[in-house]
Amino acid sequence: MSSSVLLLSMDPSDPSFWKEFLVGMLKPAAATSVVLMAVVLSFFQKLGLEGEMVYAIARAFLQLSVIGFVLQFIFTQKNAGWIILAYLFMVSVAGYTAGQRAKHVPRGKYIAGVSILAGTAVTMFLLVVLNVFPFTPRYIIPVAGMMVGNAMTVTGVTMKKLREDLKIQKNLVETALALGATPRQATLQQVKRSLIIALSPVVDNAKTVGLISLPGAMTGLIMGGASPLEAIQLQIVVMNMLMGASTVSSILSTYLCWPVFFTKAYQLEPKVFTAD
Template sequence: MEGLQTVGSALLTLGLVAVAVVLSLYERLDLEREIGVAVVRSFVQLAAIGYVINFIFGLENLGAVALLLGGMVLFAAWTSARRAGDVPRAFAVAAVAVGVAAVATLGLLLALRVVPATARYLIPLGGMVIGNSMNAASLTLTRIRDDLAEQRPKVEAALALGATSRQAVAPILRVSLQSALIPLIDATKTTGIIFLPGAMVGMIIAGADPLEAVRLQIVVLYMLLGSVSIAAILVGTLSYRSFFTPRHQLRKGVSG
């Protein structure tokens, strides 16, 4: 493989970051600090995960792979819960949703022998599943919370007519699931035409046969559709209860 052989050559791309910083300063976007934090964090995190993955590859132990993926699920749940702010039990809801999505999709890929049970496949695929499920979980959680506050009169009207919490929240749940799934569905529809997905780009640059790259990318896309759907639906069905009492009343914190 040519190029990108040293850390030094990767650091040259910092020049491109400088463009963003100059733009921020020039247009007074006040984003220089954020950009700096993002650059440093991404460098440190990627370098660290690189060494971790390298170490785990060396172990050739599936237990270590599971441990790493478990850690990623917890970090994803924490990130999602922080985004969702005041949603009660957000961490537990996101952890279950992302965890089940990861186990179900990776488990299916392994059971059907679509991918081999090796760290080389499980860690990158798991990372993608967990990352995308986390985004879906955050979107669903925040959307339900915001819509419940905004549409409180409708929810109350439904409850007053004898609707259960589930029946009263159903229209909100539907919209929040749509908002979580549509970006990925659109990306899947336009893939190959408007953009080439990261995994495929990476494989082609790394010298893989483009058709081999496509085969893996198709697996990835379908896997993501499945896992994101699982995560969004689980977040929806688990989280709406947090906003109601068992006696089908909106909780006090849900302000309108």
């Protein structure tokens, strides 16, 4: 039995539990040397990301240390309420993070949260209805986490890029509006561009999966003793659901952005496009 599996099976009140925990954290601690390299490079390149890098790694360390035990508890529960609670928590954090990335979009956190919720919920519903995954914590929570994470990244990029393009091409959009175009018609090219830029990494990842990157889900199953066929089937499902959820979330975010980008008179909202 591996040390990580042994640790999860132990009682935290047992003194040997914390000994195993500290020993197991030696390798992750040693791996922070790679982060130190990134921090040094950021400093010499004057990127100003040193503090954010250190904060991100420290936060990830703390979050993963806690969430492992939380997942162990949830996986043993048979109440569907825990699945929904964990899912809504992930969506809330993802919406906040994506909204922070597109911080100049009014109500950006709300728009991102609703978009991510809708995109991932629809995808998850289809997977459950089609009996691709059983509605149990061990399946739904990891799958939902992957979908929410990808939808968060794509949605944040879509909103940020759309706002930037509209600001740069403000005169072009205003001319189209003055000639009688609707907000959708006036911003069609900007919307397309933002969606293409945001979704391109997801599409490229699907094209090169197995050739450049080895998927964690498939590799983990094979290492765990599952048949290659079973692992391949699972990874295909994962890639399909990531693309579906990301596409729905990003497209919906553009629709939800229009009310905050335009006034009721179908004019660009000055406050949105004057901020740096």
